[in-house]
Amino acid sequence: MSGQALARVEGVHGEGVHEDPGGFDLLAPDGTRYRVDVTDGVLDPHNPLLAGYVEGRRVVAFVGPTVDRLYGDRLRAYLNARLEPGSWSVHTIDSGERSKTLESAERVCAIAKETGLDRHGVMLAVGGGIVADVVGFAASMYSRGIRYIKVNTTLVGQVDVGVGVKTGVNALNTKNMFGAYHPAHASLNDPALLATLPAREIRCGLAEIVKMAVILDADLFRALEEHPDAFQRSTDGAFETYVVRTSMRLMMEELCPNLREHDLARLVDFGHTFSPVIETAGGHRLEHGEAVAVDMALSAHLARLLGLLDEESCERVVNLLRRIGLPVFDPDTCTPELMTQALRASWQRRGRKLHLVVPTGIGKADFVEQLEDVPADVLRGALDALAQAGGTR
Ligand SMILES: NC(=O)c1ccc[n+]([C@@H]2O[C@H](COP(=O)([O-])OP(=O)(O)OC[C@H]3O[C@@H](n4cnc5c(N)ncnc54)[C@H](O)[C@@H]3O)[C@@H](O)[C@H]2O)c1
Ligand SMILES: [Zn+2]
Numbered sequence: 001m002s003g004q005a006l007a008r009v010e011g012v013h014g015e016g017v018h019e020d021p022g023g024f025d026l027l028a029p030d031g032t033r034y035r036v037d038v039t040d041g042v043l044d045p046h047n048p049l050l051a052g053y054v055e056g057r058r059v060v061a062f063v064g065p066t067v068d069r070l071y072g073d074r075l076r077a078y079l080n081a082r083l084e085p086g087s088w089s090v091h092t093i094d095s096g097e098r099s100k101t102l103e104s105a106e107r108v109c110a111i112a113k114e115t116g117l118d119r120h121g122v123m124l125a126v127g128g129g130i131v132a133d134v135v136g137f138a139a140s141m142y143s144r145g146i147r148y149i150k151v152n153t154t155l156v157g158q159v160d161v162g163v164g165v166k167t168g169v170n171a172l173n174t175k176n177m178f179g180a181y182h183p184a185h186a187s188l189n190d191p192a193l194l195a196t197l198p199a200r201e202i203r204c205g206l207a208e209i210v211k212m213a214v215i216l217d218a219d220l221f222r223a224l225e226e227h228p229d230a231f232q233r234s235t236d237g238a239f240e241t242y243v244v245r246t247s248m249r250l251m252m253e254e255l256c257p258n259l260r261e262h263d264l265a266r267l268v269d270f271g272h273t274f275s276p277v278i279e280t281a282g283g284h285r286l287e288h289g290e291a292v293a294v295d296m297a298l299s300a301h302l303a304r305l306l307g308l309l310d311e312e313s314c315e316r317v318v319n320l321l322r323r324i325g326l327p328v329f330d331p332d333t334c335t336p337e338l339m340t341q342a343l344r345a346s347w348q349r350r351g352r353k354l355h356l357v358v359p360t361g362i363g364k365a366d367f368v369e370q371l372e373d374v375p376a377d378v379l380r381g382a383l384d385a386l387a388q389a390g391g392t393r
Contacts, residue, residue, distance in 0.1 A: 017252045019245075023189075024163075026252050028259045034183045036163050036248065042151055042190035043074040051082035053149055053186040058121035059088040060112045062135050064095030067127045067153055070196050075126055089115050095130045097284045100170050102178060108138035122147040122185060128154035128201070129161040129288070133176075136167030140180035147185040154197060155205020155231065156289060158189040159212075159247040164255050175276045181260045191244055194231060199325070202231045204289025206324050207271070209247045211296060214317055215267045216250050218363030221320070228323040264350040265367050270357035271296040277342035278333045286330060293326035294334065301382035302374060303358035313362050318389070329386040336380050343379075347371050 018025045023037040041047045059079065063072060072090065079088045091111050093104060112123060125135035125148060132150045139148035152162035168179020194202070206224070213221035223243065224230065231240050254268050275291035286294070300317040303309035321328050347354050356368040368374060 015256070017249060017256055019249055024249060024252055026256055028256050030259065032165070032183055032259055034165075034187070036187045036189065036252065038189050038191070038245065038248075040190060040192060042188050042193070043071060043078045045078050045081035048082075050078065050149070050151065050186075050188060054083065054122050054124070057087075057147070058115070058117055059083065059124050060115050060117050060121065061088065061090040061124035061126060062093050062108060062111075062131060063090065063126045064128070064131050065092055066095065067131070068092045071126065071153070071193070093131065093134065095127065097130065097170065097279070097288070100130050100134055102169050102171055104134045105138040105141070105169050108135055109142050112138070112142060117142070117146070119143050119146055122149055124149045124151070126151040126153060128152070128157045132157060132161045133167050133179075134169060136182055136184065137169055137179055140167055140182035145182065148182070149186045149188070150184050151188045151190075151193075153193045154201055155194055155244075156201070156208055158191070158194070158244055159205060159251060160208045162187045162189055163248050163251045165259055170280075173280060175279060183259075189244075189248075191237065191241060194240075197231075199232060200287065201289075203325050204287050204292075206230065207289035207293040207296070207321070207326055209243060210317075210320060210324070211268070211271045211292065212247045212250045214296065214300075214359050214362065215270050215357065215365035216254070216363060217246065218361075220246050220250075221316075221362050224324075225316070225320055228320060228325075264353065265355040265369075267357055267365055269355065270299065270359070270365055273346045273354075273356050274298055274334075274339055274342045277338055277345065278330055281338055282330060282333045285332075286327065290327050291330075293321045293324075294328060294330050297321055297328035297386055298334065298339070298382055299356065299358050301385050302356075302368075302378060303360065305378045305381050305385075306358070306368065306373070308358055308360050308366065308368075310361070313359065316362060317359060318386075328389070331387065334383055334386065336376065336383060339379060339383065340376070343371060343374060 015027050015029050025035050027033045039049050123135050123139045125132045136148055139146050152158045165181045165183040167182050168176035171177040271292035275295040278291040278294055297318045300314045304314040318328050354371050357365050360366045
């Protein structure tokens with residue numbers, strides 16, 4: 001645990017992020033507080049953590065089909081062992097970005113209603129970001145807001161979705177068009193669940209981790225350069241635990257003073273300016289983390305061309321993404337027209353300021369604030385540089 005980091009974020013009233021061996025406590029300046037647990041054997045009936053959070057409450061659990069296949073039996077066995085008979089049920093909902101819809105959230109509410117869930121009850125999302133976002137959003141509207149718990153089963157889920165308070169669904173052709181800030185009653189993370197993740201999903205999680213490293217932590221970046229195959233090799237997991245916990249802590253420290261995004265200039269939006277369009281205009285061919293990787297590479301080249309980032313650092317960012325196996329260019333969507341549209345959409349979303357996050361070194365970043373600060377020829381130049389450097393990977 002880093003005392004230095006705590007000192008940096010801890011405010012006068014104990015606000016900030018406090019790390020302990022079992023996870024993190026966050027207390028935001030607006031009084032919001034929540035805990036993010038890191039635990040072993042979350043679905044082992046001997047592990048009291050999850051049961052402790054739901055004690056005495058009706059539980060309606062939701063899983064996607066894959067997680068149901070891999071962990072459904074264990075989940076049911078856990079709930080069966082730890083909770084009152086008849087007080088819980090498990091339901092499968094569609095997963096996949098195309099199923100992250102208002103209809104899905106409504107279906108979650110309908111299932112909850114059928115089981116008689118009242119305001120005292122709790123929704124349980126066991127899965128990746130999609131299930132967490134849909135169930136979290138459903139929980140935020142059900143009876144004007146009930147408790148929900150996330151058990152995060154993907155790397156993105158653990159380092160990103162699981163540490164924040166955002167929920168939402170896609171609509172009107174726009175990512176996360178409808179949503180709510182709705183902190184979870186508990187967020188449980190068991191690194192062992194990541195062992196079954198497909199390589200592509202690991203890479204997507206690594207994209208979000210690279211994001212944190214580029215903007216805030218040169219040591220983490222160097223560590224990833226040494227092991228771009230993290231989470232995909234057989235080791236004792238110590239390195240992976242360092243990577244996950246560091247990324248979680250950095251993310252929580254960044255989110256803490258600005259949980260509900262009153263300040264629309266957010267460093268953690270690095271990689272999230274062009275990526276929504278890369279995702280939607282590409283028909284979700286690229287996954288979220290892959291689109292974020294392309295966006296980070298593009299933003300790094302923009303920074304280089306704007307004279308904000310040296311050439312070597314730009315190369316290190318793009319090379320690390322490549323070595324992880326992430327795409328750094330997507331010819332179908334990375335056109336000057338679509339990327340200009342993406343800039344405009346971000347400008348609009350961020351209160352008519354661009355707030356484009358660009359690296360200014362490894363572990364450092366800054367904002368490009370105005371649309372005019374990214375001239376068309378610079379955007380074109382950055383896209384050309386990426387296209388020439390060799391296709392998608
Ligand atoms: N709310 C937030 O703050 C926030 C932050 C980041 C991303 N998101 C959203 O999260 C979504 C992406 O989440 P994701 O990357 O977790 O994707 P996901 O939920 O689609 O999961 C990826 C795939 O992995 C499978 N899976 C899940 N756990 C598994 C396991 N342990 N073993 C094997 N397979 C497993 C799933 O079935 C799915 O096919 C996007 O919609 C993104 O917008 C939200
Ligand atoms: Zn993201």
